[in-house]
Amino acid sequence: MHFYAARQPILDKHKKLFAYELLFRDSLDNVFPDIDGDEATSKMIEASQFTMGISELTGNKPAFINFTLETLSQGYPEMLTTEEVVIEILETVKPGKRLLALCKDLHQKGYTLALDDYEHQSVWAHFYPFISIIKIDIQQSDLAEIKQVIGAISAFPHIKLLAEKVETYEEYNQMLNLGFEYFQGYFFAKPEMMKTKSLSPSQMAMAELLYETSKTELDLNNITGVFERDVSLSYKLLRYANSAIFRRRSEISTIKQALVILGSAELKRFIGLMFAVNANPDKPSELINLAMTRAKFCEFVAQELPSKFDVSIAFLTGLLSMIDAILDEEMSIVLEKLPLSQDIKEPLLTKEGLMADVIKLVACIEHANWDNTNDIIEKLTLDKDKVIELYNQSLIWADEQTQAISE
Template identity: 45%
Template sequence: MYGFVARQPIFDKELQLLGYELLFRDDDHNRFPNIDPDEATSRLLSEQHLLYGLERITGNKLAFINFAEDSLLYQFPTALDPSKTVIEILESVHFSSELLTACRELHKQGYQLALDDFTFHSQWQRLMPYISYLKVDIRQNPMDGLAAKLAELKDFQGKFLAEKVETMAEFEQLQQLGFDYFQGYFFARPEMLKHKRLGHHQMHLLSLIAEAAEPELDFDKLVQIMERDLGLSYKLLRFINSAYYARSKPIQSLKHAMVFMGEVELKKFIALVALSNLAEHKQPELLKLSIIRARFCDLVAKAAGHTELQSSAFLTGMLSLIDALLEQPLDHVLSQLPLEECIKQALLQQQGPLGQPLKLILDYEQANWQRYEDVADQLLPAKTDIRALYLDALDWAEQLQL
């Protein structure tokens, strides 16, 4: 069986990506967090770092990794690159002189340390000179009392990081309170208060996405659309010239490029390029997450033996954040797209043959391992290496240049 690691993004005040916290799950036990924390960390590092490289999972951003007491005392983190790693001291760790010595030594070696689920208890004061991040669970610390708690730490030289941020409104409120970094999928939640009217350019891009959902593509019609938009033509040629496609002959025309790609891959490209233009002024991680979901849903459909659904599965994953991109209710956006009912059902209710792959990636992202296990058991053959599918999706998203 396989171990898994999910990642949750961490942003600064400008919504620039700082790194990811890595969330562990062991498929043999399926009991995390009941699995011993030291064993969890050991397995995560041996399976993900030694076999695959953490930088592949984090895209060369910082990796925030949980360490329990014994791992810290025995200096287990020193197997990692200090420039790419933040050592999170779990909330279950008890303060001791041995812990203080271990953290002082790790700090001396260049590691950044974080206190996870910080409780504002005075016992941690002696550790503060070696701490770079204090992580505060805002579900356990109500907003109305946070300002006073943070004021007590006015001499702290590190950064405050808010965990479990779920909405943009919370993100803005936490900035006012003095937090520096923010963890969660709040950036993927649409703000529905504006109900902005979609512009002509956005409608044009949505029509392209709708074209990708057609059972059969009209190549001549697509050539006409591409020829009117130099940017789309350039992106098509750059996409087909990427390492993803191995060619022995040069591409001679736009239609040649489209025919070379074939309907299945061309549909993916149309959805990708249209969504990338819609995301032009949005948080880049939003587009990347859409692409990861699209690729993952595509691969899951194939692994499940539903090759006829791959294009639709890809489109379902790609459109799963369209409401956040357009700041519109999802049902309103979908009402303007002539999509198959099974795609709409998947996006709105996570049901049907296309809803299952989407549900799988959503549970994976959030490390909802029990729900993930239930979906995986129903959907995929027992020996499917879902971790490999997820890593493939991460790699694919990193390689694309849209």
């Protein structure tokens, strides 16, 4: 059985990763809502227990998972630990004595409960002592309705508000000012503002390295020269080449030695990740994680395509597909400043071609847009199960890389 789930990040008010919501589908041929909420939740729990652990998919962050009244009654939440899951009560569940008893019991056992797509009714006040998070779809609720909820929970300071479908920084700031603690949506993956700015000397050095490593034939002398001009980059390269993951028998002490031993593919990954991570330190770490996931996914898929594609180019193209959001500039302006090969620039600017389709594919999976996911997979003549497997592997790899870089 394959685990068909997209994860959507939930950030706190400081734009730090708090949790993920897991959005489950039975398969790409049987997309939601062709299966009901009970079956979707059941299969999610089954898959998380016997196919792929929740912690693997969420990088040990809590997972928001939807539950119906029936799946709550069946005790499915208790198949997961209190640290692994936030029990999200679907908006279709009606408030009543049975639900109230279940919420009280789960609360007493230490579980965190959230109300999904909340629309205020006075009867929900009976549930407030046991509810920790109320989720509001800000695209469906107007300001007056949101303020009504804020007023209703004012006597329950333990309840935190989560804004769903936050797509712009303006919406994020508006909800932040209203007192929301958590935010779900892709506002952080879009440019915050459009402005022209120059790259720092260190960023320019990394941009030059991106260009050098995007060539078919690497020029070790040119690459060595760039590293030698930047002490910080040289230190990071030597530290990376000597790290435990490579299990070297002897220490690497020179730039050229490190470049030769790492090899072309590993060097390209290192340069790409360094550029993404250091391009804008103020950006949410989840944005960098998203870029890394795309990079690895594009690399994986390039190996599966019927018409073979350079995996190193695929990796860098996926990584740079988020560079406009990382640098807060339009993609065309960013790419003008970066001396990259046309194989990387063209799909990012024109949104056409093989790699552009692969980037569209991973974006559809991120947003749980399963219909379009299916269409692109068929267009690329890829195996559906394999694509989902590669996406899950990319998530795990990106989480590991993010953790390693932050240490």
